[in-house]
Amino acid sequence: MNAAADATLRPTAKGRVGDPFSSPWRRRLPLLPALLFMILVTQLPFLVSIYYSLTNLKDKTQSLIPEPTKFVGIDNYKAIFSDPFFRQAMWTSVQMTVFAVVLSVLFGTLFAILLDRRFFGQGLIRTLLITPFLLMPVVAALIWKQQMFSSLFGILDKVLAFLGLNSVAFISDHPLASIVTVLVWQWTPFMMLIMLAGLQSQPSDILEAAGVDGATSFGIFRQLTLPHLRRYLELGALLGSIYIVQAFDAIDVMTGGGPGSTNVPYFVYQESIGGGFRYGSASAYAIVVVVFAIIIATLALRLLSGLLKDEERA
Amino acid sequence: MKVLVGILVMGLIAVASLSATATGSTKAKTISVAIVANGQMQDIARLTPSLFTKKSGIKVKYTILDEGKLRQITTRDVGSGGKAFDAVMIGPYEAPQFGVAGLLKDLTPLAKGDQTYNYNDLIPAVRNALSAKGHMYAAPFYGESSFLMYRKDILAKNGVKLPLHPTWQQVAAAARKIKTSSMAGICLRGKPGWGDLGAAFTTVLNTFGGTWWSAKPNGQPDKAQVDQPAFKNALDFYAKLVQDAGEKDAANSSFNECLTQYQAGKVAMWYDATVAAGTLEASDSPVKGKNGFAFAPVDKTKSSGWLWSWALAIPKSSPDPTDAWKYIAFATGKQYLRAAGPLVKGGWAAIPPGTRVSTYQIPQYKKAAKAFAAITLAAMKAAPITNPGTTKRPGLPGVQYVGIPQFQDVGNRCTQLFSRVIAGSAKASDALSQCQSIASKAIK
Numbered sequence: 001m002n003a004a005a006d007a008t009l010r011p012t013a014k015g016r017v018g019d020p021f022s023s024p025w026r027r028r029l030p031l032l033p034a035l036l037f038m039i040l041v042t043q044l045p046f047l048v049s050i051y052y053s054l055t056n057l058k059d060k061t062q063s064l065i066p067e068p069t070k071f072v073g074i075d076n077y078k079a080i081f082s083d084p085f086f087r088q089a090m091w092t093s094v095q096m097t098v099f100a101v102v103l104s105v106l107f108g109t110l111f112a113i114l115l116d117r118r119f120f121g122q123g124l125i126r127t128l129l130i131t132p133f134l135l136m137p138v139v140a141a142l143i144w145k146q147q148m149f150s151s152l153f154g155i156l157d158k159v160l161a162f163l164g165l166n167s168v169a170f171i172s173d174h175p176l177a178s179i180v181t182v183l184v185w186q187w188t189p190f191m192m193l194i195m196l197a198g199l200q201s202q203p204s205d206i207l208e209a210a211g212v213d214g215a216t217s218f219g220i221f222r223q224l225t226l227p228h229l230r231r232y233l234e235l236g237a238l239l240g241s242i243y244i245v246q247a248f249d250a251i252d253v254m255t256g257g258g259p260g261s262t263n264v265p266y267f268v269y270q271e272s273i274g275g276g277f278r279y280g281s282a283s284a285y286a287i288v289v290v291v292f293a294i295i296i297a298t299l300a301l302r303l304l305s306g307l308l309k310d311e312e313r314a
Numbered sequence: 315m316k317v318l319v320g321i322l323v324m325g326l327i328a329v330a331s332l333s334a335t336a337t338g339s340t341k342a343k344t345i346s347v348a349i350v351a352n353g354q355m356q357d358i359a360r361l362t363p364s365l366f367t368k369k370s371g372i373k374v375k376y377t378i379l380d381e382g383k384l385r386q387i388t389t390r391d392v393g394s395g396g397k398a399f400d401a402v403m404i405g406p407y408e409a410p411q412f413g414v415a416g417l418l419k420d421l422t423p424l425a426k427g428d429q430t431y432n433y434n435d436l437i438p439a440v441r442n443a444l445s446a447k448g449h450m451y452a453a454p455f456y457g458e459s460s461f462l463m464y465r466k467d468i469l470a471k472n473g474v475k476l477p478l479h480p481t482w483q484q485v486a487a488a489a490r491k492i493k494t495s496s497m498a499g500i501c502l503r504g505k506p507g508w509g510d511l512g513a514a515f516t517t518v519l520n521t522f523g524g525t526w527w528s529a530k531p532n533g534q535p536d537k538a539q540v541d542q543p544a545f546k547n548a549l550d551f552y553a554k555l556v557q558d559a560g561e562k563d564a565a566n567s568s569f570n571e572c573l574t575q576y577q578a579g580k581v582a583m584w585y586d587a588t589v590a591a592g593t594l595e596a597s598d599s600p601v602k603g604k605n606g607f608a609f610a611p612v613d614k615t616k617s618s619g620w621l622w623s624w625a626l627a628i629p630k631s632s633p634d635p636t637d638a639w640k641y642i643a644f645a646t647g648k649q650y651l652r653a654a655g656p657l658v659k660g661g662w663a664a665i666p667p668g669t670r671v672s673t674y675q676i677p678q679y680k681k682a683a684k685a686f687a688a689i690t691l692a693a694m695k696a697a698p699i700t701n702p703g704t705t706k707r708p709g710l711p712g713v714q715y716v717g718i719p720q721f722q723d724v725g726n727r728c729t730q731l732f733s734r735v736i737a738g739s740a741k742a743s744d745a746l747s748q749c750q751s752i753a754s755k756a757i758k
Contacts, residue, residue: 061393062719064414064710084748085727151563152575172565172737256382256506258730259740273390276723 046290053077053284059277069280076284086285088259089267093245095176096263100183100247101240105233107184108191113221115192116199133189137249144182145171145254171254175261182250187243191236198232199225238300245296264289344373345400345637348388350624351378352569353593354456354666355403357658358645365653366644372637381568382507385722392417395631400638403624404452406443407509407715407722412627413451414710419628420449424639431643435670439694440623446710452625453646456589457668459610459619459693460517460714463576463591464583466606468492482518482551482611485583489559492582499559501572501581502552506733508725510568513620513714514585515552515732516725517610520703521618522548526716526724526753529708535718536708538753540728540746549746553736565737577601585611587622588693591686592667596660607689609696614704620714621697623669648672655679668694720756727752 053076057069080086115126132140149170151157157167171178202225210220248265255261257270266274268289272282349355359376367373377399379387388402392412404412412418422445425433440457444450462485464476474488489499503514519525524544527535539545556564561572561581569586573593576584577600584590594605610619626642628635644650651673655662662682665673667690673679674687683690702713710717715725728749734740 059389059393060395060415060417061389061408061412064411064719066415084751150566167562169563169565169737172563172733173739256730258506259734270723270727273386275386275389275726277389277393 049283050287052280053287055280057278057280057283059279062277072280076281077288079281080284080288085262086264086267089262089264092176092260093263093265096180096183096247097241097245099176099180100187100244101237103180103184104187104191104240105195105236107188108193108236109195109229109233111188111192112195112199115196129192130189132186135186137186138253140186141182141250141253144178144185149178149254175255175258179247179250179254179261182254183244183247187240191240194232194236194239195229198229202228234303238303242297242300342373343371343634343637344375345634345641346375346377346398347401347403347626347638347641348377348379348384348391348399349403350384351380352589352624353660353664354589355624357654357664358455358650358666361654361657365650366641370637370640370644372640374641381509382726385509389722392629392631395629397631397633399629400632400634401626401628401642403455404627405509405622405624406440407712407717409444409452409625409627410446410710411717411719413449414446417630418451419630419632419635420451421453421628421639421642422448422450424643425450425453428643430649431647432672435648435672437669437671437691437694439621439697439699440625440669443621443699443711444623444625452623452627453642454623454625454669455646456666457621457623457694458587458589459621459668459690459697460514460586461588461591461610461619461689461693462583462585462608463594464606464608465579465601465604467604468497468582469606476606476608479609480611482521482613485585485611486551486555486559489555489583493559497579498561498575498581500555500583500585501561501567501575502556502564502585503568503572504556504560504564504733504736505566505568505571506726506730507568508715508722508729511729511733511736512725513622515548515729516714516716517618517620517702518552518613519545519548520698520713521611521613521615522551523614523704524548525703525705525707526721527708527718527757529706533708535716535720535757538750538757540750540753546742546746549732549735549742553732553742556736557738560736565733588619588686588690589667591690592664592683593660595683595685596664597682598660603685605685607686609689609693615698615702617696617698618702618713619693619697621694621699622714652676718757724749724753724756 151167151169251266268285362374391398440454444452493499503511530536612618628638654665662678699711731745735742735745
């Protein structure tokens with residue numbers, strides 16, 4: 001067995017010195033199928049989308065007499081920036097992401113601090129706290145819509161009635177807040193796990209020393225724990241934003257779009273297969289979104305690589 | 315050597331399983347059907363194995379969705395030539411449009427060629443609504459108009475009397491008078507979607523003299539009319555009535571939600587599809603025998619009720635059109651109606667109404683549906699499908715919708731805005747100006 005392995009290794013080892021067959025390409029050869037597959041399933045469709053975005057392609061059901069697809073140049077792109085609904089969707093996306101990320105990081109940190117202590121039933125509490133993250137987003141949204149927010153038979157309505165207050169149609173009156181609530185509920189456990197990892201990586205001797213020196217527990221948290229957690233907070237916020245900016249399920253289930261709840265992904269969906277069936281202009285929207293996403297992702301990756309460098313230095 | 319044997323064995327297993335699936339598929343045929351999640355459809359889904367599969371050997375795989383989702387999926391599948399469904403449930407909005415665009419199978423020869431199916435028994439108003447240029451593109455599963463349902467006992471207690479042909483002003487006054495903290499005066503649809511809020515609202519819009527688009531002489535849409543005073547009057551009237559005397563959480567309520575509230579005694583009147591009457595008068599209904607019925611309320615026009623039918627169509631791309639027709643002939647045929655009567659939970663009153671003349675001659679149905687059968691038929695006949703408002707409409711005929719492809723998207727997006735107005739969280743003037751820009755952009 002060993003001998004066979006050696007035999008296969010030897011020519012490569014020798015080849016590094018001057019074998020004409022061992023160009024860098026030969027070593028990359030095994031990766032080629034994967035590369036081809038990638039190009040086929042991601043880059044070609046993207047190029048086709050770019051082409052579509054320059055046409056007025058529509059679904060066949062959208063015209064009574066079949067119309068030929070016309071090349072319209074950059075008309076679709078010009079229309080995007082004059083479209084108030086797209087601007088509204090962008091603004092909703094920003095609000096939804098910022099509120100959801102900030103609140104879930106905040107709650108996640110609080111729960112992580114709680115779980116960092118030993119107490120009776122810790123395992124059970126931890127499992128319960130993680131559960132929302134394990135639920136399918138559609139199920140989570142449905143539970144909130146029907147069992148919590150419903151102004152006919154929702155739990156919140158019962159609580160309001162008990163307190164002698166008028167019932168509130170949460171989803172109709174506050175669509176953005178309702179969706180953010182569900183997102184925060186789902187993403188808090190994720191943040192909590194990241195923060196918990198951060199807290200548990202904190203060396204206990206420093207904390208003990210601070211205690212001996214007479215620091216208050218709030219002082220310890222502010223001066224030692226929080227700076228230590230900074231990296232984890234950034235990581236959590238970054239990963240959270242990447243996922244939450246794509247929120248779709250909760251919107252579809254709870255409001256089905258509309259002012260205050262249509263974010264950019266949902267807007268593109270509405271424009272294309274969600275009812276608009278204007279594939280040409282939907283492609284243009286999608287491409288604008290991709291450009292924005294690349295800009296944000298580049299910034300995020302820079303931040304992330306900065307974090308990793310810090311890690312190496314530390 | 316071992317590896318070779320391994321490969322051989324795996325190959326054999328693969329071949330064996332392939333042939334097994336191949337023989338399996340010729341033995342038991344399965345067709346896929348997409349239907350709406352309303353009561354009558356749930357009934358047929360439950361009864362299909364015993365009434366259809368047993369005799370024909372064709373299994374039916376149902377996809378049951380709410381109206382809005384179903385529309386998205388069927389439109390996408392039919393339009394892209396997808397093979398997901400052998401039969402889809404659509405209505406008079408889609409059938410002629412898709413049919414004219416060449417996306418659906420013409421059912422006329424199949425229906426006429428089938429002696430037991432009896433094409434001429436189909437109610438003409440419904441059959442015509444599902445046809446274009448004499449070709450029927452979908453077979454009606456049930457047919458409906460819209461009318462006003464009310465609790466006779468509650469109205470009497472409040473000293474309110476409604477004529478058989480009420481006006482919207484009379485209905486609004488009655489609703490406001492009846493309303494208490496525990497009972498709403500009227501249930502009106504407020505849930506976004508052209509087929510939800512859009513349908514109920516457009517009948518009000520029509521009779522208030524408003525319209526979505528004006529029409530060119532050739533029937534093409536000319537200009538969006540959402541910014542016109544008549545449109546604003548209609549929206550103000552509708553939103554105000556719901557806010558003053560409407561159901562709780564109106565912005566999330568449509569047919570099924572209103573049905574629940576009416577049956578639970580939380581609303582006194584309900585303007586909606588005539589098909590609801592079958593459920594209200596069903597043998598297991600808590601409000602059986604307490605209901606009065608009146609024609610769709612009007613303002614400037616003589617009649618305002620809509621015409622709709624949930625009907626089954628075969629997409630051109632259907633993998634198995636022959637079996638799909640066998641299924642449609644069963645589901646929309648005379649025999650199913652007779653077989654379903656004793657089997658469905660609600661009894662005879664709850665069978666799918668409004669599709670066949672012969673349904674109204676079944677003695678058991680006549681007895682069970684005494685309260686609403688005649689007015690349902692009359693309302694369907696009176697539905698002003700070719701001339702619903704006070705001005706000429708663009709596109710194909712339609713009451714609660716405009717028969718042009720753009721209406722689906724415009725209706726959906728505008729009713730999202732209107733739904734917020736009804737909820738009181740947006741101003742009517744803002745919603746109307748945004749909707750005007752959606753409607754004018756769509757026809758460019």
